[in-house]
Amino acid sequence: MQDMYSIKQVAEMLDIPSVTLRAWETRYQAVTPERTESGYRLYSQENIDDLRWLKEQTETHGMSISQAVRMLKESKRKSLEDKVTAASGTPGDAFDKMKEQIYSALHEFQGERANGLIDFGFSLYGYEAMFHQVLVPILVKVGDAWEEGTATVAQEHYMTHMISNRFYQFFHVFPVYAHLPKVLAFCPEGEHHQVGLLLFSLFLRKSGVEVIYLGANTPEEGVMAMLDKQSRIGAVCISLTDKELLPYSEDLLARLKQKAPGIKLIAGGKAYEADPPQPSVADEVLGGSTERWQSWFEQTFAKFGNKR
Numbered sequence: 001m002q003d004m005y006s007i008k009q010v011a012e013m014l015d016i017p018s019v020t021l022r023a024w025e026t027r028y029q030a031v032t033p034e035r036t037e038s039g040y041r042l043y044s045q046e047n048i049d050d051l052r053w054l055k056e057q058t059e060t061h062g063m064s065i066s067q068a069v070r071m072l073k074e075s076k077r078k079s080l081e082d083k084v085t086a087a088s089g090t091p092g093d094a095f096d097k098m099k100e101q102i103y104s105a106l107h108e109f110q111g112e113r114a115n116g117l118i119d120f121g122f123s124l125y126g127y128e129a130m131f132h133q134v135l136v137p138i139l140v141k142v143g144d145a146w147e148e149g150t151a152t153v154a155q156e157h158y159m160t161h162m163i164s165n166r167f168y169q170f171f172h173v174f175p176v177y178a179h180l181p182k183v184l185a186f187c188p189e190g191e192h193h194q195v196g197l198l199l200f201s202l203f204l205r206k207s208g209v210e211v212i213y214l215g216a217n218t219p220e221e222g223v224m225a226m227l228d229k230q231s232r233i234g235a236v237c238i239s240l241t242d243k244e245l246l247p248y249s250e251d252l253l254a255r256l257k258q259k260a261p262g263i264k265l266i267a268g269g270k271a272y273e274a275d276p277p278q279p280s281v282a283d284e285v286l287g288g289s290t291e292r293w294q295s296w297f298e299q300t301f302a303k304f305g306n307k308r
Contacts, residue, residue, distance in 0.1 A: 004034065004042040004109065014051055021051070028069045030054055032112055034158075046110050076116055095125075095133045103138050106159040107151070118166055127170065131202070135163050139195045167198045168213075170205070177208035180301060181234020184226060186214035187269075188238055188249050196269050196288060197239035203293050207301075220252060227260055235300075236260075238282075239269040246271055253281040264300070 011018045024030035025041075031050050033041040043051075050072060057068040098121050105114035121130045142159045145151035151159070185201045187194050194216040201211045212230060214222065227233060236256055240249050253265050267282035276285050286296060 007041045010043045028066055030069045044109050046112055098134050099138055106162055139163055174205045176210045180209050182210045182232050183235045183237055184212045184233050185237040186218035187216040188252055189217055189219050190245050191240055191242055192216045193241040207297055235264040235266055237266040240271040241269050243271045243275055250277055250281050
């Protein structure tokens with residue numbers, strides 16, 4: 001596992017004042033260190049190598065920091081492009097190589113390299129292909145590696161967090177249509193796998209629906225409080241992978257229906273696909289097919305009209 005360093009350690013190691021390190025980060029996006037839960041910066045070896053190179057350019061070659069950062073980013077972009085181009089072959093080969101490189105970078109806590117690869121992938125293949133052909137399989141692989149013991153808890157959390165953040169960024173890209181009801185999306189308490197929920201939420205956002213995304217392992221009281229605070233919630237969506245949580249999930253849905261009788265309840269995930277309760281408390285049990293999602297969406301939201 002790669003060591004991580006505090007800003008004080010990096011400042012001493014490179015003889016660069018902490019205030020300069022912060023300025024290079026905030027003004028020029030020279031590097032992007034990770035953050036602890038308390039907000040403290042943590043620098044990887046890749047960050048340190050980049051900062052050392054930037055210092056050499058500014059002090060030895062008289063280059064401005066903005067120019068040096070541009071050169072560094074362009075160099076990294078070309079390096080990534082060369083590596084992906086070298087893996088030419090069928091589209092499947094290219095996606096496999098991209099998955100391998102991103103997974104390896106994340107496994108070694110090389111966040112900037114991973115983000116650079118993802119950005120390059122988006123520019124090459126577009127949003128849909130990158131999410132479905134690269135990022136989703138990586139999330140599945142991360143979960144499998146954690147269950148098999150080949151990835152530590154720290155690695156699993158880090159890798160899942162990094163990729164999930166790329167999903168969240170797209171929540172703000174698509175327009176929201178105010179005439180459509182909001183959807184509250186979460187995984188019940190005890191359920192930590194949220195890949196399917198993320199994909200379904202992104203599908204809804206692409207369709208103009210405002211999604212209040214609570215994520216994995218959401219306590220029941222938080223959901224109930226959200227229903228009290230938010231108006232215009234027209235549907236609640238839950239996703240479940242662990243079949244042992246099905247009884248609790250069904251009880252939770254019953255309590256949600258009692259609290260808000262007019263809200264539509266949607267259930268999905270591998271647990272519901274493999275062993276759906278007969279009948280389920282949910283108004284709709286959806287599989288993982290985007291075609292099925294589209295059909296459901298058109299039927300459910302048609303009554304709100306097309307006011308785009």
